[in-house]
Amino acid sequence: MQFSEIVNLDKFPITDLDFQKSCKSMLDKNGALNLEKFLQPAAIKEIREEGIKNQHLAHYVKNDHNVYLMANDPNYPVSHPRNRPISSSKGCIQDDQIPQNSPLHTLYDSEVFKNFLSYVLGEEALYEFADSLSSINLHFASKGQELGWHFDNSSFATTLLIQKPEDGGVFEYVENVRDAIGGEMNYTAVDRILNNTTKPKKFNLPEGTLALFRGQNALHRVTPTEGERTRILAVFAYNSKPGIAISPETSMIFYGRVG
Ligand SMILES: O=C(O)CCC(=O)C(=O)O
Numbered sequence: 001m002q003f004s005e006i007v008n009l010d011k012f013p014i015t016d017l018d019f020q021k022s023c024k025s026m027l028d029k030n031g032a033l034n035l036e037k038f039l040q041p042a043a044i045k046e047i048r049e050e051g052i053k054n055q056h057l058a059h060y061v062k063n064d065h066n067v068y069l070m071a072n073d074p075n076y077p078v079s080h081p082r083n084r085p086i087s088s089s090k091g092c093i094q095d096d097q098i099p100q101n102s103p104l105h106t107l108y109d110s111e112v113f114k115n116f117l118s119y120v121l122g123e124e125a126l127y128e129f130a131d132s133l134s135s136i137n138l139h140f141a142s143k144g145q146e147l148g149w150h151f152d153n154s155s156f157a158t159t160l161l162i163q164k165p166e167d168g169g170v171f172e173y174v175e176n177v178r179d180a181i182g183g184e185m186n187y188t189a190v191d192r193i194l195n196n197t198t199k200p201k202k203f204n205l206p207e208g209t210l211a212l213f214r215g216q217n218a219l220h221r222v223t224p225t226e227g228e229r230t231r232i233l234a235v236f237a238y239n240s241k242p243g244i245a246i247s248p249e250t251s252m253i254f255y256g257r258v259g
């Protein structure tokens with residue numbers, strides 16, 4: 001499939017500098033940018049079909065973690081926001097299990113797309129991972145599966161929604177909670193979100209949406225999938241430097257194998 005058959009370029013002129021600028025200012029202001037119907041319907045269909053064909057290969061991990069995705073701090077009780085257990089289950093197929101001629105590879109590798117992302121994210125350039133698993137992941141969340149509240153380790157995330165469940169699977173989000181670089185944990189704000197005193201923003205977006213968000217300082221989660229239709233989401237991971245690979249330990253945890 002050609003690039004122009006994958007991306008709705010009429011709606012999203014991603015090479016146009018004014019368009020790039022408006023996307024960048026939206027992301028800078030909100031910490032999130034959602035481009036609805038970014039993917040063309042035929043591309044969504046193709047990615048969904050190849051995903052469903054390979055779904056049986058997915059590696060699932062169910063675990064308890066705290067929102068910071070760090071080892072617990074023994075200075076606080078387990079009920080404290082620093083340590084409070086959150087459960088998540090994640091399942092995905094990895095880059096080398098996605099067909100070479102998939103629209104996902106065409107889009108991920110495209111210089112036009114990478115230039116657009118670099119501009120919007122304020123990165124000089126973006127590079128694929130040096131291992132054969134991490135660059136593109138296709139996630140599956142079946143009935144009852146959810147991603148609990150967390151902060152990301154990476155400074156930005158790029159996702160494409162491929163299949164929406166009948167209900168649930170809503171992305172919930174509170175920006176500017178902690179300051180990862182400054183070391184501000186902001187337990188008070190985290191506590192209010194976990195106790196549902198602070199109401200998050202909710203994004204219930206259509207299939208084909210390109211979402212960019214800064215999840216390192218924004219507390220976010222995906223609510224449990226409801227109904228029989230599995231939530232399918234493509235995640236593109238890039239680095240700001242070439243030659244970076246996931247560590248073998250992390251690879252074993254998330255993928256059950258090393259690429
Ligand atoms: O599934 C989503 O929409 C968000 C994924 C996410 O937050 C993550 O993978 O860290």
Ligand SMILES: [Fe+2]
Nearest residue numbers: 151152215220
């Ligand atoms: Fe996340």
